[in-house]
Amino acid sequence: MDDRAGKIIQRTISALEHEAASDCENSVPGGVEVLIRRVAGQLAGADISDRARNSLRRLDEDVRGYEGMRIERRRALVSRARKLLEAIAPESSEDSTEKPASSSMSVPGDNPPSTERPPPLCPDDAVTELTGVGPARGEALEALGIRTIGDLLLHCPTRYEDRRQVLSMRELSHGQHAVVRVTVTGAGRRSSPFRGAAAIIPAASGGAEGDLLFFGRPYMVEQISEGDQLLVIGTARIEDGRPAIAVNDFDLASEGDLDSAARIVPVYPITDGVSQNMLRGWIEQALERCPPPDDPLPERLRERRRLMSLAEAMHEMHRPSELPSASAARRRLAYEEFFALQLSIALRRLGAKALSAVSALEVEDLRERLVEALPFEPTGAQHRVIGEVLEDLAAAEPAHRLIHGEVGSGKTVIAALALAAASRAGRQSAMMAPTEILAEQHHESLRELLGPLGIEPMLLTGGAPAECRAATLEALQSGEPICAVGTHALFAESVDFADLAVVVIDEQHRFGVRQRARLSRKGERPNLLVMSATPIPRTLALTVHGDFDISVIDELPPGRRRPESELLTGGDRDDAWRFIHRRVAEGRQAYVVCPAIDPSEEMAAATETFEKLAPGPLADLRLGLVHGRMDRDERRRAMTSFHAGEIDVMVATSLIEVGVNVPNASVIVIENAERFGLAQLHQLRGRVARAGWQPHCLLLSDTDNPETIDRLAVLTRTCNGFEIAEEDLRRRGPGELDGVRQSGLPDFRIACIIADTGALVDAREDAFAIIARDPKLEKTENRSLRSLLTRARSGEPWTL
Numbered sequence: 001m002d003d004r005a006g007k008i009i010q011r012t013i014s015a016l017e018h019e020a021a022s023d024c025e026n027s028v029p030g031g032v033e034v035l036i037r038r039v040a041g042q043l044a045g046a047d048i049s050d051r052a053r054n055s056l057r058r059l060d061e062d063v064r065g066y067e068g069m070r071i072e073r074r075r076a077l078v079s080r081a082r083k084l085l086e087a088i089a090p091e092s093s094e095d096s097t098e099k100p101a102s103s104s105m106s107v108p109g110d111n112p113p114s115t116e117r118p119p120p121l122c123p124d125d126a127v128t129e130l131t132g133v134g135p136a137r138g139e140a141l142e143a144l145g146i147r148t149i150g151d152l153l154l155h156c157p158t159r160y161e162d163r164r165q166v167l168s169m170r171e172l173s174h175g176q177h178a179v180v181r182v183t184v185t186g187a188g189r190r191s192s193p194f195r196g197a198a199a200i201i202p203a204a205s206g207g208a209e210g211d212l213l214f215f216g217r218p219y220m221v222e223q224i225s226e227g228d229q230l231l232v233i234g235t236a237r238i239e240d241g242r243p244a245i246a247v248n249d250f251d252l253a254s255e256g257d258l259d260s261a262a263r264i265v266p267v268y269p270i271t272d273g274v275s276q277n278m279l280r281g282w283i284e285q286a287l288e289r290c291p292p293p294d295d296p297l298p299e300r301l302r303e304r305r306r307l308m309s310l311a312e313a314m315h316e317m318h319r320p321s322e323l324p325s326a327s328a329a330r331r332r333l334a335y336e337e338f339f340a341l342q343l344s345i346a347l348r349r350l351g352a353k354a355l356s357a358v359s360a361l362e363v364e365d366l367r368e369r370l371v372e373a374l375p376f377e378p379t380g381a382q383h384r385v386i387g388e389v390l391e392d393l394a395a396a397e398p399a400h401r402l403i404h405g406e407v408g409s410g411k412t413v414i415a416a417l418a419l420a421a422a423s424r425a426g427r428q429s430a431m432m433a434p435t436e437i438l439a440e441q442h443h444e445s446l447r448e449l450l451g452p453l454g455i456e457p458m459l460l461t462g463g464a465p466a467e468c469r470a471a472t473l474e475a476l477q478s479g480e481p482i483c484a485v486g487t488h489a490l491f492a493e494s495v496d497f498a499d500l501a502v503v504v505i506d507e508q509h510r511f512g513v514r515q516r517a518r519l520s521r522k523g524e525r526p527n528l529l530v531m532s533a534t535p536i537p538r539t540l541a542l543t544v545h546g547d548f549d550i551s552v553i554d555e556l557p558p559g560r561r562r563p564e565s566e567l568l569t570g571g572d573r574d575d576a577w578r579f580i581h582r583r584v585a586e587g588r589q590a591y592v593v594c595p596a597i598d599p600s601e602e603m604a605a606a607t608e609t610f611e612k613l614a615p616g617p618l619a620d621l622r623l624g625l626v627h628g629r630m631d632r633d634e635r636r637r638a639m640t641s642f643h644a645g646e647i648d649v650m651v652a653t654s655l656i657e658v659g660v661n662v663p664n665a666s667v668i669v670i671e672n673a674e675r676f677g678l679a680q681l682h683q684l685r686g687r688v689a690r691a692g693w694q695p696h697c698l699l700l701s702d703t704d705n706p707e708t709i710d711r712l713a714v715l716t717r718t719c720n721g722f723e724i725a726e727e728d729l730r731r732r733g734p735g736e737l738d739g740v741r742q743s744g745l746p747d748f749r750i751a752c753i754i755a756d757t758g759a760l761v762d763a764r765e766d767a768f769a770i771i772a773r774d775p776k777l778e779k780t781e782n783r784s785l786r787s788l789l790t791r792a793r794s795g796e797p798w799t800l
Helices: 003-021 032-042 050-062 071-088 135-142 149-153 255-261 276-289 299-305 310-318 323-352 366-373 380-394 411-424 436-453 466-478 513-520 538-544 570-585 606-613 632-643 678-688 706-717 721-732 757-773 785-793
Strands: 159-162 177-184 198-205 208-215 229-239 242-252 264-267 400-405 428-432 458-460 483-486 500-505 527-532 549-553 564-569 589-593 623-626 649-652 665-670 696-701
Touching: 003 032, 003 071, 032 050, 032 071, 050 071, 071 242, 071 276, 149 276, 159 323, 177 208, 177 242, 208 229, 264 276, 264 323, 276 310, 299 757, 310 323, 323 538, 323 757, 323 785, 366 380, 366 411, 366 436, 380 400, 380 411, 380 527, 380 549, 400 411, 411 428, 411 436, 411 483, 411 500, 411 527, 411 549, 428 436, 436 458, 436 483, 436 632, 458 466, 538 721, 538 757, 564 570, 564 706, 570 589, 570 665, 570 696, 589 678, 606 623, 606 649, 623 632, 632 649, 665 678, 678 696, 678 706, 678 721, 696 706, 706 721
Parallel strands: 208 242, 400 527, 400 549, 428 483, 428 500, 458 483, 500 527, 564 696, 589 649, 589 665, 623 649, 665 696
Antiparallel strands: 159 264, 177 198, 177 229, 198 208, 229 242
16 A cells, blocks of 8 residues: 555544544534545555455445434444554554644645534524535425424424344344344345345344345445444344344444444434434434523423423433333423413403403393294203303303304304394394305394394395395494394405494304404404304314313204214215115105315216216206305205205205205215215214204215225214214324314424323413413513413414
8 A cells, every 4th residue: 555545544544533532523624424435535546455445335335424313323433434444554654654743634635624513503593504404405304394403303203212122133033123233244135126126134143143134225235244233123024943134224333332322212204305314413413502492381380290391301302211201201392382372372361351341241031032932942951051151141251152062953042042132232243154055044044043032134145135235234334233144244344343242153163263353353342152063172172262161062952863874885886876765765855965066086076976866876866966166046046946845866065064954854975985074074964964864874985995994984883073073183183174274273393182182281271370360471480481472372383
């Protein structure tokens, strides 16, 4: 070996020694990856052995992505590189063995490596401030919602791998997922490409010999050499008594670093261009360079709930000492997110419930008069909720109540009570529905319920005739005690309520928070009731509707029957049409619901289905068609004909999900049922549970996905809307449920309202108690909470 090659090796060794002295912070100029690539290229033609040249090539491959590796992996690679270069270095030549002083040490073409530690970071700094995160990887991290150091530190692992229980090959059983210490015993080989590309590398431990299988990674035969000691994580296979391990991950594990390799390892959500090792390395770097911000939770609160400090939680989430500690860290961070949200909700509720001289209404004998006018006796649940609403209306603080329950449970009666209270006081009221069909339905129902009390509701929708609309607007502006029923047209700028006392919003999840607020602001602190026919899981109610008092109508009127539901796969459609024939012959009617209006390859469409059924399987029945793109008058004529019994089968979109009341309809067939959520399917089948005969729901699906079939089968097992809503929440998550986004549920980074119910309940209790005692957060011990409140109100994704 010539002197030049010897000097290159010695200078590289010196650079690596400084890298080790800086605890492998990638402090050499250009980075360790560039350093090793350069020396491998410079020694390509040097007089070294083929084995040394191959080892150097494998080292060059292994250090790729060095900047994103965790610190233990970096230490192992630097140690390996030094040992390899020391073995290659010539033992003679005074020039080649003399190491230059650190002040003049350099690698050809580079500046001297700096021993200065990188500057500290703060949570708001861009993630690209980290060593190894350039613009391209910054964009990749942004796909994970990571833009800042704070975002990175809150990137929560999905699970942990406990690598502390290290086995030998002799101890493995077939199918076992295990961590195994092995020594590579020979050169690897590539499998036949016809069997799928893989590297097969012989290894041994515990007196047993076997193979390491790197599926899809045939290049590993060049990166692992005989004598390497590895800690491999994978699934064992035992064939003819010979063990093999399908490797998912591995660490170089020399005698000195086995303890650092055998640990609890976090597994994170990743994306293209970002590997687990990269994320782990960047998070390690962020933890070392970014001191945690001041803990916003008061110490007394942490002690009461037995919560970790913020600094301890950040450490244990990413570097857990034990699995229970990782769970406790996650709970602490979830609590903080929930607590911030509940502070905001508690303040919102405080503002909504502030005393108002104009909110109280006279309700004496109103219950008796309304019940006397009803053609039926209210259920016990209706009586209970009527009492709650009457108490609200009589109070000096405005009502702020959510009423939810099953389809057909009688919420409209509660709405009529509140609207009647406003009219009796000579004041105005409004009831808003999301669609014209539902607004018209409510208008007709309220005319029947309020007519005996001398109250005539007025309809105000976007499609109302100009003369009727003008008359209603004039009456509202003049202060007449009008009860207006309508759609979002009610909160248009042209609509001016002179004395709005009660606002009722039906199917509240169809409206956004701002839309609801715009209508309620049209009066001076009016009483607000919102209603939903979709049962709401308790955890979702505490987050999305936490500022409301909540009433549940959990009882159906006497004589109502629960729908019998059946799941039919594609080939059984003829059974559905035969079933409709039988029920129509008995005098009943049916719906066929499709998830779209126009044809598509993936889902049945209302128009296409109508065109197939009318001349086909249901040719001898009277069919109708209704969907949202029809002219308003045409749609009304179709529904009127169906209600009058002039149409046997109505083909429709999910437009009929709410507000359609045809008691004679006892069958609903839902095409492509897999396209709907469970709660929506439950509400759709509620359309045929409005009379005394047995209702039937047939769910049609062509799917062969076992998970989808299992989801739909939930509806065949239960008719309890609250159970179904909980199941829908568990399977789909809150972000996918109708109306959650409109309702203002934030994007949690750590917290999950499904898994962290306990933390949610604790956080709500604590937040509401603090706001009750200190609504402006002026006390010294509560001032730190202002930052949490600001973050919760920002609408931005949660970060440090």
